[in-house]
Amino acid sequence: MHATPLEPEQAPLARITLVRVRDQHEVLLTVHHMVLDGWAVQLLVAELSEAYAAVRQGRIVSFPTDPVPFSTYAQEQAAARADGRWDKSIAYWCGALTGAASATLEPDLPGAVASGAPGAILLYGFSAEAGAGIAALAKATFATPFAIIAAAAQLxxxxxxxxxxVTVGVVTANRMTTRDQALLGYTANLCMIRGKVAETVQCRRGGECRPRRHVADVDSSSGALPRGVWGVARADPGRPRRPRAAAFELSRSDRHRSAARPQSSATLLPSPNRAARADVAMSVWETDGGYLAEVEYHTGRYRESSVLTLLHDLDRVLADGGAEPQRAVGSFDVASSAAPSAAAQAAVNSSPLVGLLPDSANWRHIVAAWTDVLGAPPAGADVNFFAVGGNSLQAPYASWRR
Structure with a gap:
């Protein structure tokens, strides 16, 4: 059941399978990511757990309040866009990200860039030395541990x-109110962190181990940028183009502080995810013994050994930077190989096949929408939109203005 694809245009968009493993029962939830984000999954598991406990105890299944439909949230977001409440945020992000190029690992396999491509998950425990380095750098720079890890990744x-x-993505819950926090749906937003990395700057001075420019550090109206807002910005030909959706993503996970209600008896298990939403996506959380990471990576572009090399580099930078905060950024040696992901995208979009596209009203409409989303026309009639960096959350915004 888990391996069967979910088609977004057909119900259902979620499946639940109950299996017994020795003396425990496990529920396998398969759901399209456009329906639920990580926070919402925890809420759903909590409510399922409460309902199960009530049935076992012979109680009526009930919840303290009526749920807010996701359609209400979506309508409010549409109204905010229409009345100009996004304008300040769009202007800020356009300025902050002008000329930026998202960074990624150099691929060692021939797979194409595509959201939802075959993927795998790797669990990694940071060394005790890296944990000590995070604590030392956080104290020296007055930054959070996650900011330290994100900055080290940029280094x-x-x-x-x-x-x-260097520009990388950071996934945020985008739940700004108590009501939003109880919403069952998808509100996650991808923010872009752009760092200027000077080789002569010391770790303790902030250049890399406290990012010089963090585009999420804005006022509350800009920080609450709704999902998909960049599609609106790109539909305006007078605005600068943003980088392709981040190929390298980071997020912080409170595994010990679940969004689930306290009386929940269910425990979230490691995900058997088989799809990659980015080249490399890493979620980090704290445990009693230090820091753990869950890395989702595109198996069509990377071998596990390449991802492990990246993690070992990150581990050493955190450990050595914390042990020697005065050390200059340029003194670090790493074994990984990386590049701005925009270079490969530019090569695809500059193909001479652009002039061979069919000429019709429908094709002109497709080319205009494609250019709005990806920044350049398709390289040919058979180019796969998803294989060159597009995704299903970007496309609708290009068509809204037509």
């Missing part, structure tokens, strides 16, 4: 060849 990428201007 590794720039030293691996991505250049001094």
């Amino acid at each position: 590794v990428l720039t030293r691996a060849g991505a250049g001094p201007d």
